[in-house]
Amino acid sequence: MSWAAHDLEPYVIQKELGKRVAFVPLLIGSYAPDLASKWFVYGVTVVGVELKADNPAQFHRGWPGFGFTHSLAFGFLIGLLLYAIWRNKVVAYSFVIGQWAHALTDVGDTVGTMLFFPFTDHLFAAGAWAYAGQTGRYTDAGAYFSGLGFVWDGVFVVWALLSWRVITRGYFRTTVMAADPFWKWAGRYLSETTLIALYRASYFYGIARWAAWLIWAHVVRSFAFDLRWGGPRWVPRVYARELNAAPTCRCPGCCSMKPRLGFYGAVAVCAWTKGRSRSIRDALQAAPRRRRRRFRRHALKKR
Amino acid sequence: MGAPASRPRRHPLEAADVILARVRGDGSPSGLREGLALGRHELVLYLALGALYVAIGVAFPEFLFSWVVAAGYLLVCVVALPALVRRFRR
Numbered sequence: 455m456s457w458a459a460h461d462l463e464p465y466v467i468q469k470e471l472g473k474r475v476a477f478v479p480l481l482i483g484s485y486a487p488d489l490a491s492k493w494f495v496y497g498v499t500v501v502g503v504e505l506k507a508d509n510p511a512q513f514h515r516g517w518p519g520f521g522f523t524h525s526l527a528f529g530f531l532i533g534l535l536l537y538a539i540w541r542n543k544v545v546a547y548s549f550v551i552g553q554w555a556h557a558l559t560d561v562g563d564t565v566g567t568m569l570f571f572p573f574t575d576h577l578f579a580a581g582a583w584a585y586a587g588q589t590g591r592y593t594d595a596g597a598y599f600s601g602l603g604f605v606w607d608g609v610f611v612v613w614a615l616l617s618w619r620v621i622t623r624g625y626f627r628t629t630v631m632a633a634d635p636f637w638k639w640a641g642r643y644l645s646e647t648t649l650i651a652l653y654r655a656s657y658f659y660g661i662a663r664w665a666a667w668l669i670w671a672h673v674v675r676s677f678a679f680d681l682r683w684g685g686p687r688w689v690p691r692v693y694a695r696e697l698n699a700a701p702t703c704r705c706p707g708c709c710s711m712k713p714r715l716g717f718y719g720a721v722a723v724c725a726w727t728k729g730r731s732r733s734i735r736d737a738l739q740a741a742p743r744r745r746r747r748r749f750r751r752h753a754l755k756k757r
Numbered sequence: 758m759g760a761p762a763s764r765p766r767r768h769p770l771e772a773a774d775v776i777l778a779r780v781r782g783d784g785s786p787s788g789l790r791e792g793l794a795l796g797r798h799e800l801v802l803y804l805a806l807g808a809l810y811v812a813i814g815v816a817f818p819e820f821l822f823s824w825v826v827a828a829g830y831l832l833v834c835v836v837a838l839p840a841l842v843r844r845f846r847r
Contacts, residue, residue, distance in 0.1 A: 461824075595818070619785035622785045624795075628782075629785075651828075654803070658803065662811050667818075667821060
């Protein structure tokens with residue numbers, strides 16, 4: 455599970471795809487897999503009765519359980535349903551993109567996701583950070599922000615900050631409102647300032663929450679940092695192999711790819727794609743010019 | 758003592774070109790400097806609210822769990838409070 459990536463992914467995707475995606479379905483897609491199940495993983499107390507899954511990892515990611523919400527097919531089916539209701543292709547595939555981003559991000563922990571459900575209920579896991587939902591949300595937060603999980607979220611925090619253009623008022627008016635029917639409808643009842651505050655809420659939430667949990671885990675509670683693959687050794691974690699029916703999977707994905715190699719490969723592909731995109735290229739090209747300008751000003755002052 | 762220097766007048770179309778050059782096709786400012794110039798007050802407000810949110814969240818972590826709480830906090834501080842202040846000032 456990720457604590458800030460799911461809040462920030464929609465903004466990063468919005469930056470890359472512009473008017474080709476609708477923001478609200480993208481955001482709902484990004485939250486959708488956890489909407490119905492997360493509360494039961496950590497447990498809630500209602501009128502003195504504690505409601506909690508017996509096996510949180512199985513319930514959250516496995517089958518039988520709510521693990522199907524983290525599969526690619528689930529996103530596709532809900533996308534089809536949205537298309538059937540609204541007859542709007544952009545709304546439908548924006549949801550699919552958001553949901554797929556969530557499912558693929560959660561592959562990073564030790565339990566992983568059933569990506570190809572219903573064809574197989576095998577959990578695909580890179581195992582970079584610990585799945586410790588069964589320990590309760592505070593220990594889970596401490597473990598996540600002491601291992602590689604906070605680094606992964608940190609990547610999205612930096613990426614979101616680099617995508618600052620998407621949260622400007624002008625971008626919202628010209629690109630976000632034009633592509634998403636929700637904002638046009640909401641604009642009839644709410645002021646523009648309210649719409650923009652709502653639009654920025656997840657960006658604000660993701661970055662502020664990442665900073666707050668990091669401070670809480672290491673200043674208030676003194677959880678020990680352990681950036682080893684698999685998360686901190688002090689937390690009891692659940693592994694995909696404990697939930698998978700077969701001890702070794704015969705599927706081509708598992709046979710041909712070592713998870714860690716695959717994870718680094720995916721990060722490298724993302725970085726390469728991002729490096730080829732215009733925003734970074736423009737920033738890199740503009741940087742020496744700025745330095746040259748500063749150098750010229752400095753030389754003029756000397757004269 | 759010469760006459761006060763008057764600003765060179767721009768042709769209206771030329772001025773429009775300058776404004777358009779500062780905004781990209783997607784509506785965002787052309788650079789970080791322009792972005793900061795356009796939304797400085799908003800940025801300061803959001804940064805202050807962010808710092809306060811982090812402080813409250815560190816003191817009471819329960820506050821950090823819900824997106825609804827965060828969005829509500831933002832709406833109250835960015836929309837409702839300034840509107841109330843404006844109403845009382847009148």
